[in-house]
Amino acid sequence: MRVLDAHLHLWDPEALTYTWLEGPMAYRFADLELEHARLERAETEKCVFVQAGTVDDDFLDEVLWVAGLAPALGVVGIVAGIRLDRGTDTVAHLEGLAAEPLVVGVRHNLQGEPDGLAVSAAFVTGAREVAARGLTFDACVRAAQLPDVARLAGAIPELRLVLDHLGKPAVGTAAAPLAPTPEWARDLTELARHPNTFCKLSGLPGEAGGDWDAAQLIPFLDVAADAFGIERLMWGSDWPVSVIGPAEDDDPHAPEDGSPTYQPTARTRWADTVIAWADARGHDLDAIFWTTAEQFYRTDARPQAPTVEPPRHGIRGWFRGSRG
Incomplete structure (x- = not known):
């Protein structure tokens, strides 16, 4: 299948500045690391890079850094970091991005922002500038912020907006799973009423702290499918954020203290979970894993990186060994 x-995400703390990386995530995740996390079932694999939380001053440098890696990694689109509430500075930043052909959209990460920012006059003005340039907007919010995203979508109906990580609902853990709440399902459905809104099937393993199983997360996929329809869903790995958690079974490098660690097979396990769910429901796999993202981000109209054929070597033990 094609994916x-x-x-x-990609990042390198030696190349750019991040203030949030800690523990197992405070390392370089780029070309070599991704090659060891390729999906075994993917005959063709490409990706859209989403900004990784650099400091504001590094937003444009991050785009240039990723663009340099793009041909080798199969990156066909870049969602650049931006602040949309900065007036003329926002416009200047968007004009700078116009010179970078791989930029397909932007993300002002809202999950840590005060409630109401997404519907403030300054933010809506910036979002209108995004829509006017034909760029997309990635909305990364907590579940309680979903009504603000719906109001933003209503204020700018021409804005192509995609919800990251299903709005980050509380999912619990494999041992103590939580069911979708009526409030989250209601707010997700309200957002989906706007026809230019889409949703990523991503991030749920991360919301479980890496301690998850398929039975726990499938109910959330069902709610998203009911709300958006399969034609507005797209799969995302949220690598490497969503591959940190308890050591996987038979990991010979598991930390003795039981602390979170890199999970070598977690990206593949999440893809396999969504594939199995889609197959069981009769959903269109190619739409979820390829065409919807391609059409939303319009990557077929952008410069194309070479097709990446995934390696077939093992990956257990690589992560720590590569840190030397």
């Missing part, structure tokens, strides 16, 4: 990963 266009709609939500993948």
Whole structure:
């Protein structure tokens, strides 16, 4: 099958500045690391890079850094970091992005912002500038912020907006799973009433702290499918954020203290979970794993990186060994 990963991160603390990386995530995740996390079932694999939380001053440098890696990694689109509430500075930033052909959209990460920012006059003005340039907007919010995203979509109906990580609902853990709440399902459905809104099937393993199983997360996929329809859903790995958690079974490098660690097979396990769910429901796999993301981000109209054929070597033990 072919896979266009709609939500993948890359970072290098030696090249750019990040203030949030800690523990197992405070390392370089780029070309070599991704090659060891390729999906075994993917005959063709490409990806959309989503900004990784650099400091504001590094937003444009991050785009240039990723663009340099793009041909080798199959990156066919870049969702750049931006602040949309900065007036003329926002416009200047968007004009700078116009010179970068791989930029397909932007993300002002809202999950840590005060409630109401997404519907403030300054933010809506910036979002209108995004829509006017034909760029997309990635909305990364907590579940309680979903009504603000719906109001933003209503205020700018021409804005192509995609919800990251299903709005980050509380999912619990494999041992203590939580069911979808009526409030989250209601707010997701309200957002989906706006026809230019889409949703990424991504991030739920991360919301479980890496301690998850398929039975726990499938009810959330069902709610998203009911709300958006399969034609507005796209798969994303949220690598490497969603591959940190308890050591996987038979990991010979598991930390003795039981602390979170890199899970070598977690990206593949999440893809396999969504594939099995889609197969069981009779959903269109190619739409979820390729065409919807391609059409939403319009990557077919952008410069194309070479097709990446995934390696077939093992990956257990690589992560720590590569840190040397």
